[in-house]
Amino acid sequence: MAQQSGGDKVTRYIVIAMVTLVVAVGVIFSLVGNKSSGSAQLPLNASKSDGYGIVFNSELSGVPVVDIWEDFQCPVCAQFEGLNGTYIDSIIKEKKAKVIYHPLSFIGPESVRAANASACAADEGKYLDYHRFLYTNQPAENSGKWTNAYLVVGGVAAGISSSKFEACVNDSKYDSWVNNIAADGAQKNINSTPTVFVNGKEIDRKTQYFDAAAFTAAIEKG
Amino acid sequence: MKKYLPWVGLLARLVLGGVLLLAGYLKAFSPDKSQMAVRAYEILPISVANFLGIILPWLEIGAGLLLLVGLGIRYASIFGSVLMLIFVIAISQAWARGLSIDCGCFGGGGKVAPGETKYLSEILRDLGLAALGIYLIRYPKTRFALEK
Numbered sequence: 031m032a033q034q035s036g037g038d039k040v041t042r043y044i045v046i047a048m049v050t051l052v053v054a055v056g057v058i059f060s061l062v063g064n065k066s067s068g069s070a071q072l073p074l075n076a077s078k079s080d081g082y083g084i085v086f087n088s089e090l091s092g093v094p095v096v097d098i099w100e101d102f103q104c105p106v107c108a109q110f111e112g113l114n115g116t117y118i119d120s121i122i123k124e125k126k127a128k129v130i131y132h133p134l135s136f137i138g139p140e141s142v143r144a145a146n147a148s149a150c151a152a153d154e155g156k157y158l159d160y161h162r163f164l165y166t167n168q169p170a171e172n173s174g175k176w177t178n179a180y181l182v183v184g185g186v187a188a189g190i191s192s193s194k195f196e197a198c199v200n201d202s203k204y205d206s207w208v209n210n211i212a213a214d215g216a217q218k219n220i221n222s223t224p225t226v227f228v229n230g231k232e233i234d235r236k237t238q239y240f241d242a243a244a245f246t247a248a249i250e251k252g
Numbered sequence: 253m254k255k256y257l258p259w260v261g262l263l264a265r266l267v268l269g270g271v272l273l274l275a276g277y278l279k280a281f282s283p284d285k286s287q288m289a290v291r292a293y294e295i296l297p298i299s300v301a302n303f304l305g306i307i308l309p310w311l312e313i314g315a316g317l318l319l320l321v322g323l324g325i326r327y328a329s330i331f332g333s334v335l336m337l338i339f340v341i342a343i344s345q346a347w348a349r350g351l352s353i354d355c356g357c358f359g360g361g362g363k364v365a366p367g368e369t370k371y372l373s374e375i376l377r378d379l380g381l382a383a384l385g386i387y388l389i390r391y392p393k394t395r396f397a398l399e400k
Contacts, residue, residue, distance in 0.1 A: 046323060060307075064306060
């Protein structure tokens with residue numbers, strides 16, 4: 031009897047040790063994996079001081095600064111893009127605003143893949159075209175459609191013809207950068223997508239996101 | 253009557269432990285979302301919310317495993333029921349302040365459209381789970397537990 035209860039005790043300690051180990055390893059890996067990496071490679075026009083976002087018209091001053099956080103898999107972001115995308119492209123082209131894109135990746139692995147591919151497109155000077163390609167070909171969340179092979183072919187649709195792009199997508203070259211964007215978004219309390227800041231302040235979620243005229247006015251007002 | 257208590261306890265352990273394990277598992281591998289869910293309650297400083305978003309799923313997994321195998325039942329139950337009561341308070345204040353968020357209990361979380369909140373059912377569910385935990389704190393002797 032004493033023998034048996036001694037054996038039970040050992041089993042209990044082993045089980046407790048295993049559970050503790052699972053929890054400790056999980057916490058440590060998650061904390062480390064979530065941390066911003068100082069050695070992450072940055073795509074062209076990404077700026078650390080702008081939260082690692084892809085910056086357009088960084089040389090301008092005295093114009094509204096528009097920060098856009100989105101997840102390429104988020105259906106509401108696709109709606110937002112459909113409604114305001116052409117306008118945003120136009121203020122970039124006409125140099126009326128400094129626009130910073132922050133692709134978040136909280137919906138799943140395909141968001142990470144798409145964000146990495148968008149960074150590869152930024153290197154080719156085709157971020158906006160690729161951005162449009164992703165939203166017009168957005169599948170249901172985590173459907174498995176956005177494989178690297180699919181994202182490489184998308185480059186052609188966005189006018190990219192370099193083999194560097196293909197390697198960049200397949201090597202997940204900018205995954206650490208994607209993680210840095212996420213960590214920065216967490217620090218800035220971004221709790222839904224899309225989120226739009228104009229000059230550092232969020233525009234009104236109820237009235238200014240999904241009304242093209244109100245959105246334009248919110249940006250022009252600065 | 254007394255001899256059924258250990259069976260009721262077993263059921264309570266399996267339900268509370270199973271829910272904790274599942275809830276933790278569904279969140280543990282998407283820390284960005286989990287952090288977002290905690291931040292969306294708008295109670296804690298952002299850095300604390302982000303830290304909690306990462307560690308909470310793993311603590312739930314740990315407590316869930318202990319309840320399922322029946323070890324440290326009392327401690328795991330105290331953790332589980334206190335956690336559920338904190339969730340009830342957090343969800344209630346979000347409701348009272350008119351926030352539109354998903355509780356993020358089983359993954360998901362963050363802001364949702366105002367018509368899509370499910371505060372009442374979330375609160376009732378968590379109260380039920382808290383009750384199971386409290387039962388186990390009172391009667392930690394259950395069937396098929398690793399502990400004596």
